[in-house]
Amino acid sequence: MAQIRGTAGYQLGNQHPFGGPRNEAADPSPLDAIREQTSKIEDIMDSLSEPIKPYLPAIGRFLIVVTFLEDALRIITQWRDQLTYLNSYRHIPVGLTHMFLIVNIITMLSCSTLVIIRKYSDYAVAGLVGVVVVQALGYGLIFDLNFFLRNLSVCGGLLMVLSDSWVRKSKAFAGLPQIDEKDRKMYFQLAGRVLLIFLFIGFVFSGEWSMWRIVVSLIGLVACVMVVVGFKAKFSATLLVLILSVFNVLVNNFWTLHEHHPHKDFAKYDFFQILSIVGGLLLLVNTGPGQFSIDEKKKVY
Numbered sequence: 001m002a003q004i005r006g007t008a009g010y011q012l013g014n015q016h017p018f019g020g021p022r023n024e025a026a027d028p029s030p031l032d033a034i035r036e037q038t039s040k041i042e043d044i045m046d047s048l049s050e051p052i053k054p055y056l057p058a059i060g061r062f063l064i065v066v067t068f069l070e071d072a073l074r075i076i077t078q079w080r081d082q083l084t085y086l087n088s089y090r091h092i093p094v095g096l097t098h099m100f101l102i103v104n105i106i107t108m109l110s111c112s113t114l115v116i117i118r119k120y121s122d123y124a125v126a127g128l129v130g131v132v133v134v135q136a137l138g139y140g141l142i143f144d145l146n147f148f149l150r151n152l153s154v155c156g157g158l159l160m161v162l163s164d165s166w167v168r169k170s171k172a173f174a175g176l177p178q179i180d181e182k183d184r185k186m187y188f189q190l191a192g193r194v195l196l197i198f199l200f201i202g203f204v205f206s207g208e209w210s211m212w213r214i215v216v217s218l219i220g221l222v223a224c225v226m227v228v229v230g231f232k233a234k235f236s237a238t239l240l241v242l243i244l245s246v247f248n249v250l251v252n253n254f255w256t257l258h259e260h261h262p263h264k265d266f267a268k269y270d271f272f273q274i275l276s277i278v279g280g281l282l283l284l285v286n287t288g289p290g291q292f293s294i295d296e297k298k299k300v301y
Contacts, residue, residue, distance in 0.1 A: 121161055136148075136151065153273075233284060
């Protein structure tokens, strides 16, 4: 067993994690070296972020749904343009266009509010995921790769809302085995982690290449891999929050564009979508990667 643990790289210094003897000839693995360095950075970040830690879940949940709140407001303020597009370009009958927009507005506002106040999260998340699917079909964006990847990331943030809201209790359904909320939380944490990084994949494979873009892409991809496998997930998620936040302010600065600029609406849409994904990453920082991760397996072995 000691040999297996040594091969897996779960030893630091001259002592086994549980106090047992260690093979002096074995060198620390690269994962141990990375873990040691990132732990020091995490300690510094923890001390700096201590004042906002109690509010981190609320901030994360608000940011996750902010794109839906902005979308509802945009539909209301651009009501006539929305009807014209759906009727003239998507060829949806007039009565259905009104119903489509009204249902979307009500669902986004009500479900977003439920997410923020942490009530009926299951139904709220299901409603918002339904909005993503219905809008993709209604606006003809189902085959738009950039839209698809971004919304996968938004759905990942919504799954993090579920894992954050579930408590350890069991629900029994007739004819079905009991499902422990703790187990469901683990699976949804894993799915949320995987989906959150799709935005960055879309960023890497879109736009013109430059030196800063290459550097940011390489750092971001490494952080994304660390998030997916759950290796120093809190540190890597924090790194992605910083990268995406800086990118968002510098690139999607819609407030600097005049009212009729052709890219203003696109920049605003991208800005709030990235905020939603940042919210999902903040929930990941708060709750951790869950049991399906290298960080948790390290504790077991």
